[in-house]
Amino acid sequence: MAQVRSWAGLDVHAEKVVAATVDAQSGELRFARLSGSTSEVAAFCRALAGPTRVAYEAGPTGFGLARELTAMGVGCVVAAPGKIPRAPQDRVKTDRRDAEKLARLLMAGELHPVRVPATDEEALRDLVRAREDLRGDLMRARHRVGKLLLRHDVRYAGNNWTKAHRDWLASIALGEPVAQAVLQDGLGSIDALLVRRESLERQMTALVPGSPWAREVARLRCLRGIDTLLALGLCADIGYFDRFTSDTRARTRSRAALREPNRAGVAHQVGEGGRAGGLLRGHRGHRFLRPQAH
Template identity: 50%
Template sequence: MFERTSVGLDVHARSVAGCALDAQTGEIIPHRMSPDYAEILAWIVSLPAPVRVVYEAGPTGFGLARFLLAAGIGTLVAAPSKLQRPSGDRVKTDAKDALHLARLLKLGEITAVRIPSADQEAARDLVRAREDARGDLMRSRHRISKLLLRQGIVYSGGKAWTGAHELWLARQHFEAPARQLTYASSLEAMHEILDRRDRLDEAITAMAYQSDYTPVVRSLECLRGISTLTAFGLAVEIGDWNRFTGSTIGAYLGLVPTEHSSGASRSQGSITKTGNTHARRLLVEAAWHHRRPYESPSRLLRSRWEEATSEARTRGHAGNRRLHNRWISYLERRKRPVIANVAIARELAGWCWSLASGTDQASPVPN
């Protein structure tokens, strides 16, 4: 609020539209540039100081923000979904977007996103590459199973996609050369994706236990359903856990209900599904594990507890008991399992926060 010049940037891959707003003279200074960082910095430095800059988060990433911050320029990256736009404005141009950002910055109406470091962004890319491999593998397996189903071939020898199932798949053969080639190429594609997924798993495991994320990963693994991949994914995607509380992290992950209240009426709907999609999916999948009875920790869980601190073990044990009891209470009230699981995931986010931030309060979310 104390800068003289507020600068809005509309950043694209091949061009950058800038607009500076001088609070002392009221002058509006538009400028169009290439995406070269040095050129952008030179224009910003030429403006009346002190200067602060904002641009929207998007596909161009955070490189420009890190560059400007390193040069001593106060820079914010705005959350696009939180920008206030006039409902009657039907003209949208790069110059108008840059001016709009500059005005919001001067008014203090920018909701900024956290700017990760280059190493944190690289770790996040690794996690998301593994997520892409998971999706590719699922689609590849669906193609194979549906190809066989169209020919009336159904596997009935136990659980699918095990070693025995893969041997059964290798024995399948078709008389038509075109169909046999299609089937062979589908199997080959699936094995290539499996190899890629395994390489990514190895890299993630190595980074999880030999990096700055290791203490958080060890603590999160004290909870049921939180494997190494899940713990590392949550640590990378959320980053700084201390910017949340046990009750606000659920809202950040989009696990709280939508609401429309007016006067004495209050109406709640499905969850908002805002925020980090990958972290939300990890928590929802982990929440299903707490439906099973929890009388004593499993051998795998005990082995993970040995690598964690005594405080994390105590918190993890308490969290596992409470989350299972919550599952039981929802089932006794005849809640739909899908809805109950989302509620468990919301509370699980609070327990993850308490472990990752080293806080003794899980701040359970109300029903």
């Protein structure tokens, strides 16, 4: 491998990017302020004296910059933010300091890369998470209707949100016209969300055979209690299962994840050679991965 000539740390924001570059031969440190445009940042990195290696933190801007730099032949590391070393006394945060820190950590080999997913894998993950967000909206809409009826002392003797319960809701007539209008609006919102959820679920099921996770979904469906949608949710959160084979502890976690689908999708994403992280109960996929009644 050719010796790296230019090292660059990028502090990436939605509207701007601050770059800190270090010339390996002269040791000169320079800063540049760029717009948030991916093409402009990629062109800046390509113009550096090569070979070049770049790093930035994983964040809401996604992986488009990493893909474009890789296509240009520029080495790029997308660093896991939670694994970046931070000194206790390092309390001052500025864009220039953050960019310089990334460049120096990259030179020292102390950054933990995350895996950059393929575009089709990322698109399918967005679809899975769109369904997850929609299910959260549906739960909140149902809660609003339930609390409205409770305030009017209207109760249902049975299981909520079954077909019989929905028929009962349609027959309710509240004494106050305004309250009745609010009830009808809430029921209409619930019906619309159900239609949207069914549409997303049909798309997810149809995309599985040609998806990057077709084999993993088929294997997970062999486990009791895991259907196609739950298996796809697990794959979307885990990303790739090969990272659990780095050591004995990781293999143990992988087997435990398959035994406990409620917690399987919440492992940290780390890159090749990285250590698989722990399982977090607070991950956004935790509630989604629980089998729930519709």
